[in-house]
Amino acid sequence: MKIFVLILVNVYMVHGYGKCFPEMVNKTYTDENGPQVVNTTSNTECCLHCVESVKCIANGLQMKSNRSKEFIDKMEKNHKIEIDKLKKEMEQMNTSHQIQFKENMDRMTKMEKTIQKLAAITLDGWTNEEYEAVQRRQECGTYLPLDEADRRIGTYKKSSDSDTNCDSTVTHWATISPRWKGAGWYRFQHPAGAKLAQSPPGKYHCGTVNTGWSNSTLPDKPGDSVDIKVFFDWSTDNGNAGDCSESNEGKVTNCGSYFVYYLRDTPACRLRYCGSN
Known part of the structure; x- marks a missing residue:
């Protein structure tokens, strides 16, 4: 008006x-x-x-x-009558612009997805079925990052309990890892590494005391997901075969160019998942 x-x-x-x-x-x-x-x-x-x-x-x-x-x-x-007609025309124009804007955004989204698909098939050697399988995996696009530098497998530091990181939302003495948000899908990213460590890192590595790793076989095909078992290394400082009495169940999904892991709170504190290249 x-x-x-x-x-x-x-x-x-x-x-x-x-x-x-x-x-x-x-x-x-x-x-x-x-x-x-x-x-x-x-x-x-x-x-x-x-x-x-x-x-x-x-x-x-x-x-x-x-x-x-x-x-x-x-x-x-x-x-x-003329004024009411003008009002109606303005409302219709408003609605028309909103619809047109949404249609254009939808077209751009479709174009972007098509480009991503062509790149995956042409550059990464995926099949069309593999690409579609990854798209159906929600976790490939909704993961949380684990990218702390001290999470990397090569990081070694003997520290007190108060100076130790822990991947658990319940802790009485250690510090909750900066990127840890509780059970969920995570992706290891630089500088922490590209995936969960596949061999025992040894005590006092990865910014914690007892380090998490898994020797479960990773899925080969994009879109595939498998169950894994994560062990926590209570061995000697050098990582020689030690006590892995603590463990956790998890999952890993192949998202084509990277893996994402479903990880739970560690069973105790001073335990943390290790990243590896």
């Missing part, structure tokens, strides 16, 4: 309704110098006189305001 009021006021001003009115001629008014009489005979003279008096200008603006409202009321009353 505000748009129509602005349009109507605009028309009002363009057609000359905004000028000083003849009613101002020979009008008596009072200013700071006492009673005054305007003895002008034209709109031009009236306007010039108005410049000399603040009260006269205020009176003129009030008259303009009244005439504006009268003009708008008449327009809405006499041209209701």
